[in-house]
Amino acid sequence: MKMLFFASFVCLFLLLSLTTVCMATSENEAAAKVSEAENAVNSTYEAVQGAEKAGANVTGLLSVLNETVGLLSEAEIAYKNGDLDGAIGKADQCVTVANGILNDALTLKSSASENAQMIFWSTLVYSSLGAGAFAIGLVLVWGWFSRRYIKKMLEMKPEVA
């Protein structure tokens, strides 16, 4: 009887310890997932901002990114409320969506940078050619005008007052 009681006590103790360890692991896992989601959102935002600075239209990406940060908020709320499974689920969703946006943002940034470079060099070349052509044209016009002026002056009859 005593042995049975002792064995039951040991089993109960082991069960409780295991449950505590599992819960702690689950809470750590949820915290880690939420942190991972936060980092994913930060990286994605940086990429989108980089694309915006390169001149890309990021309105669509920002709209999706705002939904992603909404998922992050929901993950944090679930974690605060003790809904660890919910927190992990939302955090995983957030990471997946954020990574998708990240790839799009990097592609957009790359193409926007190429476009911006092409526009820069073509603008530089055309405006330089234009300025040069204008200056040369004006020099030619000046040459013609000065010759005509001198010729006109020489043809004029002097008047004696």
Next chain:
Amino acid sequence: MLRLEDYKILFIIASLIGTLLFASPSLALVIHLPGEEAFSEIWVLGSNRTTEDYPFNVKTGEVYKIFIGVANHMGSSSYYIIKAKFRNQTDPLPDSTVGAPSSLSELYKYHVILQNGEEWETQLTFSFSNISKVENRCVVGTLKINDVTLIVNKPASWNINYTGYYYQLLFELWIYNAETEAVQFHDRYCTIRLNMTLSSIS
């Protein structure tokens, strides 16, 4: 009639103006003029979305509604985090002189990304419960913000001058800095003052 020298000066001026006009697209790409001042806004509105009807005399169990808003005028898209904190009259406020946030821990957060010129506003509901009174001290046990129940255990002493137990809901505006890759306090905050009424206290 003008002399040849005068015509020469006119041609030189015309050539300078014309060259500048043709070169202006290139100059615009290279020269960056200083833009407008960059800033952000944060505001709190009452239950009717105006600067009136702010909750003030609050009691246990009743749900109060306010609106929190943020606007972006930083010149490009910005990632904001609004942190809600709960303080009594002795807890520190953010320090505007050094741009430091309040040392209180946040109870609730909003994450929002706004394009330049964009505004965002949302409703926030809050309520109190487990309020107790010990001598001339009131202790708020639980604060519920939207769907989140938070154990705060925040005491407040009786304010002789203003006759009440005063608290504040504090909303700090933080912004993500891509250079430091960290969220930092944006040196902007707003508060609403609350008086825990005697009828609510057990």
